[in-house]
Amino acid sequence: MKTKFLVAFFAMMLVLTACAPQAAAPITSAPVTSAPVVTSAPGTSGNEVKIDISGFEFVPATITIKVGETITWTNQDSAGHTVVADDNSWTSDYLGTGAKFSHTFDTAGTFTYRCGVHPTMKGTVIVQP
Numbered sequence: 001m002k003t004k005f006l007v008a009f010f011a012m013m014l015v016l017t018a019c020a021p022q023a024a025a026p027i028t029s030a031p032v033t034s035a036p037v038v039t040s041a042p043g044t045s046g047n048e049v050k051i052d053i054s055g056f057e058f059v060p061a062t063i064t065i066k067v068g069e070t071i072t073w074t075n076q077d078s079a080g081h082t083v084v085a086d087d088n089s090w091t092s093d094y095l096g097t098g099a100k101f102s103h104t105f106d107t108a109g110t111f112t113y114r115c116g117v118h119p120t121m122k123g124t125v126i127v128q129p
Contacts, residue, residue, distance in 0.1 A: 051123065052076050053083075053095070053115075058123035067129055070104040082116035091116070 049069055052059045054076040065071065073083050075095040083092040083101050092101035094117075105111065105127045115121035 048072055050074065053081050053121075056118060056121055058083075058113075058115075058121060061122070062124040062126065064126040064128060065105060067106065067108050067127055068104065069127075070102050071125065072100050072102040074098070074100045080117060081121070084114055084116040086112040086114060 049063065049065050049071045051063060051071055051073045053073055056077065056079070058073070063071070073092070073095070075081050075097055078097055080094050080096050082094055083103075085091065090103050095101055105125060108127050108129045111125045111127065113123050113125070
């Protein structure tokens with residue numbers, strides 16, 4: 001009985017710890033490069049295309065960019081998140097509050113992604129030639 005209680009207790013603590021806010025350092029998978037600005041796409045600023053993680057959503061959830069552009073996701077939530085391609089071709093580390101992740105899209109196509117911690121959070125990147 002004592003063993004079952006301890007196992008349940010430690011499992012619960014592990015789940016709570018995984019969902020707790022973490023101190024964050026900026027995390028990137030690729031450097032932000034100079035790329036043409038897509039003025040029609042929401043979330044663009046200068047040469048960097050930005051997506052916020054806020055309210056357990058990717059904002060904007062769908063974005064259109066050009067080949068060679070880099071998107072930077074910034075976690076604005078108090079909970080930690082990840083950014084994971086549905087085909088697992090790229091993934092971020094765990095992103096605490098304020099942490100960032102960048103990925104450069106080198107090929108045209110439609111790329112769907114999700115939060116690995118909260119799989120109901122989904123987004124789409126449309127990359128045009």
